[in-house]
Amino acid sequence: MKTLSLDLPAHHYDIHIGAGLLAQAELLAPHLSPEVLVVTNETIAPLYLARLEAALVKPDANRRIESVVLPDGEQHKHLRTLDQVFTRLLELNYSRRCTLLALGGGVIGDMTGFAAACYQRGVNYIQLPTTLLSQVDSSVGGKTGVNHALGKNMIGAFKQPELVLIDTDTLSTLPDREYAAGLAEVLKYGLIADAGFFDWLEQHWSDLLARRSDVVSEAIYRSCALKAEVVAEDETEQGRRAILNLGHTFGHAIETWTGYGAWLHGEAVATGLLMATDLSQRLGHVDVALVERVRTLLLQAELPVRSPTGMARDNYLQLMARDKKVESGVLRLVLLNTLGHAIVTSDFAVQALYETIDHFKS
């Protein structure tokens, strides 16, 4: 097991990464209250809920351990689904001292975190991420929330977990398409913050695609370390944290336009990363060779490298106008200055943005 810590001004938590951690009761026990609610979904419950519950009862047989099983899918990441969690908590008569456990991917993690931020104005929660994407990204950093038909992650809160427990064994049941989607966010870290990591990813890409466990664990560890470093510096995205949004202005527009779920988040981010790199190249920040390096890795992972069929420039522009990085009506984009260094800027030629969007039309 390897451990990272995320140190924030008013909070501190550990991120444990290793095989079989869901069964390690001693890691969870110090963070549990007498009232525990596991939030999971109908796909993950039959795979991992019993294993987790067995670990939870070990240290304290009197602890109340209940669960709520939500419908699966990005299209269910909205306020109505969240109501199921609140109803369950109230039916159980759980108090402010309860602990929520998010057992699942980013959708479960984001919803559980937001439920924890809201229930009785705030209770503790723990992230138990089971997808590659959630292990390298969404379980760390405390961004929680749900989608709205008019925009991605538009209703939410910053709420940090008490613990992130990454059991790499859970990846054994993850479908290839979901695994590849997680690789897009891994690639993001190299692009925005660590050129050496990007080079390492290129060298180990075939091992990653083959899911060689030591290489996958290393990629998870390095991704979490990079994310923790950025979040520690800027917990609530007043500045630098926005670099974690590379490719997301395009990607979120794709997810919203396609109605949430047709494209996985990581797939939309994959195309968005390439579009952001392409735009950075058109603006003269990076060379065309980098665009091709990114495209090659995405293609090898069978990730999409073009816009959804029929998505036009106006569709992008309308949705991007509602991006959370817009300030005083002005769109700010995350762009690459060079490999391993991202900037957040409104200083770009809009014609170059149009060219990028048009170039990716399919």
Ligand SMILES: NC(=O)c1ccc[n+]([C@@H]2O[C@H](COP(=O)([O-])OP(=O)(O)OC[C@H]3O[C@@H](n4cnc5c(N)ncnc54)[C@H](O)[C@@H]3O)[C@@H](O)[C@H]2O)c1
């Ligand atoms: N909060 C953040 O910082 C942050 C960061 C990145 C992404 N996100 C959000 O995360 C979401 C995407 O997360 P995701 O890619 O994990 O998608 P997801 O949560 O929808 O999970 C993907 C699919 O895999 C299934 N699954 C999960 N674990 C499994 C396992 N071990 N074996 C088999 N099947 C499994 C799920 O049931 C689901 O069908 C998006 O909503 C995105 O906006 C949030």
Ligand SMILES: O=C(O)C(=O)C[C@@H](O)[C@H](O)[C@H](O)COP(=O)(O)O
């Ligand atoms: O943690 C962050 O900050 C991120 O931006 C990570 C992203 O990968 C993630 O998709 C996040 O949910 C996007 O946040 P949003 O504020 O753009 O909705």
Ligand SMILES: [Zn+2]
């Ligand atoms: Zn993301």
